[in-house]
Amino acid sequence: MKITDIECHVLLVPDVRTDATSSAQDDIVVFVHTDEGITGVGESDVNPWIARACIEAPSTHSMGLGLKEMLIGENPLDTERLWQKLYVGSCMNGRRGAVINAIGAIDMALWDIKGKAAGKPTWQLLGGTPRDAIQPYASLQPNGNSYEEYRDSLVEWVLRARDIGFRAAKLEITLFGPYNHSGMNEKDEKVTEVIAACRAAIGPDFTLLVDVQYAWDDVERVLATTRDWKDLGVYFLETPLWVDDLEGYARLHDESGIRIAAGEWLTTHHEFRDLLDIGKVDIAQPDVGRVGGLTEAMKVCDMAAERGRQIIPHCWKTGISISASAHLAAVTPHCPFFEYLPAELTDSKLRQELVQDELKLVDGKLAIPQKPGLGIEVNMDALKRFKQD
Numbered sequence: 001m002k003i004t005d006i007e008c009h010v011l012l013v014p015d016v017r018t019d020a021t022s023s024a025q026d027d028i029v030v031f032v033h034t035d036e037g038i039t040g041v042g043e044s045d046v047n048p049w050i051a052r053a054c055i056e057a058p059s060t061h062s063m064g065l066g067l068k069e070m071l072i073g074e075n076p077l078d079t080e081r082l083w084q085k086l087y088v089g090s091c092m093n094g095r096r097g098a099v100i101n102a103i104g105a106i107d108m109a110l111w112d113i114k115g116k117a118a119g120k121p122t123w124q125l126l127g128g129t130p131r132d133a134i135q136p137y138a139s140l141q142p143n144g145n146s147y148e149e150y151r152d153s154l155v156e157w158v159l160r161a162r163d164i165g166f167r168a169a170k171l172e173i174t175l176f177g178p179y180n181h182s183g184m185n186e187k188d189e190k191v192t193e194v195i196a197a198c199r200a201a202i203g204p205d206f207t208l209l210v211d212v213q214y215a216w217d218d219v220e221r222v223l224a225t226t227r228d229w230k231d232l233g234v235y236f237l238e239t240p241l242w243v244d245d246l247e248g249y250a251r252l253h254d255e256s257g258i259r260i261a262a263g264e265w266l267t268t269h270h271e272f273r274d275l276l277d278i279g280k281v282d283i284a285q286p287d288v289g290r291v292g293g294l295t296e297a298m299k300v301c302d303m304a305a306e307r308g309r310q311i312i313p314h315c316w317k318t319g320i321s322i323s324a325s326a327h328l329a330a331v332t333p334h335c336p337f338f339e340y341l342p343a344e345l346t347d348s349k350l351r352q353e354l355v356q357d358e359l360k361l362v363d364g365k366l367a368i369p370q371k372p373g374l375g376i377e378v379n380m381d382a383l384k385r386f387k388q389d
């Protein structure tokens with residue numbers, strides 16, 4: 001089989017707001033076509049115009065080759081060799097960042113082709129240890145421009161998540177810091193009060209995860225705040241500190257007494273090695289597209305297993321990435337949950353309309369995907385509606 005073409009689509013929701021934090025408002029969707037009529041699809045969580053340029057830019061020298069040019073005529077089933085070819089051939093422009101994010105969308109599509117060609121779900125070809133079911137958590141991003149509105153909105157979302165079948169949910173509590181977009185600047189203890197309000201509403205038999213989106217600028221503030229969290233049953237605290245403060249993360253691991261999670265923005269397993277070994281995080285959160293695709297995400301899963309850490313993949317995109325995450329989770333026993341943006345609990349039209357997937361929530365869990373490839377179908381009418389050019 002040979003790759004004959006790579007098609008990139010830049011998508012945007014019609015009501016895009018650049019002052020909103022949700023990256024589910026845009027998408028780069030990549031189709032990889034072959035001479036045997038099999039097409040794979042992938043996506044990545046990065047500015048889609050940048051990703052498209054990374055893929056379509058022509059080669060200018062031997063260490064600055066174009067991703068698309070390197071792939072035409074290649075065997076799409078040769079995923080590991082192709083990943084290395086793209087990584088090395090683009091290294092003066094890439095190695096990290098947007099070029100790796102773009103490689104991730106391509107790699108996801110190659111794994112889709114691989115599954116379809118074999119007539120098997122992609123997870124069966126990934127290696128790893130298969131499981132019977134996987135557990136998603138709902139990611140909840142509240143609305144509101146005052147503290148009270150924000151807290152009440154989050155309480156309402158948690159109850160709705162439970163009502164549609166979730167047993168776990170992540171509270172995005174962004175009362176200050178770089179992700180804060182509502183004009184609030186609340187005191188640290190208000191974070192604890194939001195968690196307490198959600199816990200009081202939902203009761204003890206529901207897993208709560210907390211994401212403060214890089215809110216704090218110093219370790220002492222995190223330690224002082226989380227000291228009161230013991231009785232709130234917080235499964236993990238995500239990205240309390242800025243992404244580059246690995247020494248700060250290590251101190252939180254050593255001193256906070258709660259699991260620390262990070263990694264949503266990182267590219268390649270090399271960055272995850274630093275996060276695990278220098279930052280000592282308890283839970284690595286590779287985003288399948290951003291990290292460099294399933295090829296690279298599996299390496300991160302292996303590294304976490306070797307170190308006795310957990311994997312809980314990040315995913316804030318459409319059913320394409322959600323499916324890729326589900327396939328990863330299906331062969332990663334040290335993945336207790338994976339992020340699942342429920343179509344019912346998001347404003348993103350892209351998430352709601354772009355893709356049909358086979359994932360169904362039953363008793364808080366999802367059955368392992370069984371269709372060939374990633375098991376998804378892109379709604380081409382929706383794709384045309386969201387397409388930019």
Ligand SMILES: [Mg+2]
Pocket residue numbers: 211213238239264
């Ligand atoms: Mg996050």
